[in-house]
Amino acid sequence: MTGAAPPIARLQGFGWRPLGRKQQVIADLDLTVAPGERVLLAGGSGAGKSTVLRAFAGALGTTVAGDLSGRVEVDGPAGLLLQNPADSLVAATIGREVAFGPENLSLPREQIWSRVHECLDAVGLRYPTARSTAALSGGELQRLALAGVLAVRPGLLLLDEPTSMLDDETATTVREAIVRAAESTGAAMLVVEHRIGPWLPHVDRVVVLERGAVIADTTSDAFVRTEHERMLRAGVWMPGAVAPAPLDVPAELVAADSPGADLDADSITVDLELRTLRGTVRTRALEHTSARLAAGAITALTGPSGAGKSTLLAALAGLQPLSAGTITGAQPPFSRRRSRQLAAASGWAPQNPEHGFLARTVRDEISLTAGKLGRRVDVDALLELIGLSDLGGANPYQLSGGEQRRVALVAALAHRPAAMFLDEPTVGQDRQTWAAVAGWCAAAAAAGATVAVATHDTDLIALADTEIAVARRQAAA
Numbered sequence: 001m002t003g004a005a006p007p008i009a010r011l012q013g014f015g016w017r018p019l020g021r022k023q024q025v026i027a028d029l030d031l032t033v034a035p036g037e038r039v040l041l042a043g044g045s046g047a048g049k050s051t052v053l054r055a056f057a058g059a060l061g062t063t064v065a066g067d068l069s070g071r072v073e074v075d076g077p078a079g080l081l082l083q084n085p086a087d088s089l090v091a092a093t094i095g096r097e098v099a100f101g102p103e104n105l106s107l108p109r110e111q112i113w114s115r116v117h118e119c120l121d122a123v124g125l126r127y128p129t130a131r132s133t134a135a136l137s138g139g140e141l142q143r144l145a146l147a148g149v150l151a152v153r154p155g156l157l158l159l160d161e162p163t164s165m166l167d168d169e170t171a172t173t174v175r176e177a178i179v180r181a182a183e184s185t186g187a188a189m190l191v192v193e194h195r196i197g198p199w200l201p202h203v204d205r206v207v208v209l210e211r212g213a214v215i216a217d218t219t220s221d222a223f224v225r226t227e228h229e230r231m232l233r234a235g236v237w238m239p240g241a242v243a244p245a246p247l248d249v250p251a252e253l254v255a256a257d258s259p260g261a262d263l264d265a266d267s268i269t270v271d272l273e274l275r276t277l278r279g280t281v282r283t284r285a286l287e288h289t290s291a292r293l294a295a296g297a298i299t300a301l302t303g304p305s306g307a308g309k310s311t312l313l314a315a316l317a318g319l320q321p322l323s324a325g326t327i328t329g330a331q332p333p334f335s336r337r338r339s340r341q342l343a344a345a346s347g348w349a350p351q352n353p354e355h356g357f358l359a360r361t362v363r364d365e366i367s368l369t370a371g372k373l374g375r376r377v378d379v380d381a382l383l384e385l386i387g388l389s390d391l392g393g394a395n396p397y398q399l400s401g402g403e404q405r406r407v408a409l410v411a412a413l414a415h416r417p418a419a420m421f422l423d424e425p426t427v428g429q430d431r432q433t434w435a436a437v438a439g440w441c442a443a444a445a446a447a448g449a450t451v452a453v454a455t456h457d458t459d460l461i462a463l464a465d466t467e468i469a470v471a472r473r474q475a476a477a
């Protein structure tokens with residue numbers, strides 16, 4: 001957009017070198033957002049999308065260490081919404097959660113609470129303000145986080161893959177809430193997402209980054225009409241394009257010494273203990289759920305946010321105690337093994353990999369488990385496979401979200417376990433990195449492994465041999 005109105009946000013000659021990196025990850029970038037403009041920011045995993053959002057949110061050089069060059073200008077407060085709904089929670093009740101931002105602005109009490117009600121309304125959360133945040137589903141949590149962002153009246157909404165952790169239906173409610181909020185407040189919006197299709201009707205403009213540089217910047221109509229082929233080559237999930245073929249991963253990188261076992265969960269019930277500010281709450285995550293994972297196949301565990309996919313995956317992996325039911329197949333059962341014996345046979349990649357890294361470098365993280373088990377790993381080949389050849393020396397905590405997920409995946413699988421339990425393994429991936437992750441799953445299954453993925457990704461589900469839909473229990477609480 002051009003015209004006389006001064007921009008609400010502008011990067012001029014912007015560069016960023018994170019602490020610990022030799023080179024800038026973004027150099028000399030110019031980007032302008034007009035008031036009220038809605039921009040979709042796309043691009044490969046690690047291209048710099050989140051960095052741009054953090055720049056506008058004022059986080060670079062303050063909460064995130066590194067060298068900033070050039071200029072970052074934002075007119076008024078910006079509000080940042082992250083990918084994972086649970087990450088942004090600060091309070092025990094939904095009212096206090098939304099009040100948090102306005103309280104930090106030191107607004108008068110009545111004004112704070114009128115904003116709380118207004119913003120909860122704007123995102124369609126019609127619960128009493130005293131409702132516990134622990135009693136919300138993933139989609140509700142994401143809308144709550146959005147209400148919290150809106151409550152500071154930002155002129156610029158920054159949204160970092162806000163629907164990537166959600167099932168389609170929940171994603172739609174969150175997306176609609178975001179679009180409605182942008183419309184009613186007149187805020188400009190900069191939204192990052194890999195699956196761009198559903199956003200295109202709601203944005204004015206599409207900007208695509210590759211290695212920190214803009215490779216496309218055009219209206220959403222022109223983008224789809226003129227850029228299709230070029231963007232597919234750049235790894236962008238263009239709407240309507242079929243998924244890429246899974247990468248042909250060499251069997252010697254993934255094949256276990258011995259074949260996997262069929263695993264049978266028979267009518268299992270799982271109760272989780274959630275720690276909240278007000279003490280421990282027990283919730284029933286699964287009740288009389290059955291599932292069978294066949295060796296030599298990929299099984300996709302699907303279902304809405306909050307249905308219990310991750311819990312089922314963890315239970316099958318022997319990491320989650322059961323209140324009732326049995327899991328049979330592995331001998332001895334995974335749940336009775338000591339950690340070393342379990343690790344030898346099984347690979348586990350959790351939903352939030354960024355919380356679990358143990359080593360100082362990507363290279364060490366990837367060879368850690370294999371090293372303890374005395375198995376040899378070709379780290380260079382693995383890094384290349386997942387597109388991280390340049391980042392072997394980087395700190396795993398200092399990577400983009402999609403990069404971290406790939407590191408966690410390879411760290412869990414490098415020792416070639418015969419059973420794999422992967423929670424949302426394709427979140428944050430562009431087409432190329434998706435093909436590597438999908439190829440790994442396919443090659444391991446072809447080599448006899450028992451592969452289970454909990455996922456919302458319809459392309460990954462299509463690749464699976466079996467889909468097990470986990471149904472949401474009637475909302476407790």
Ligand SMILES: Nc1ncnc2c1ncn2[C@@H]1O[C@H](COP(=O)(O)OP(=O)(O)O)[C@@H](O)[C@H]1O
Nearest residue numbers: 018025045046047048049050051398399400401
């Ligand atoms: N906390 C961090 N510390 C150091 N480098 C980082 C950090 N977060 C991301 N990076 C690096 O900055 C580059 C851009 O990352 P990011 O903006 O997160 O990418 P995107 O959001 O497009 O996936 C990548 O090379 C990534 O490894």
Ligand SMILES: [Mg+2]
Nearest residue numbers: 049050400401
């Ligand atoms: Mg990112």
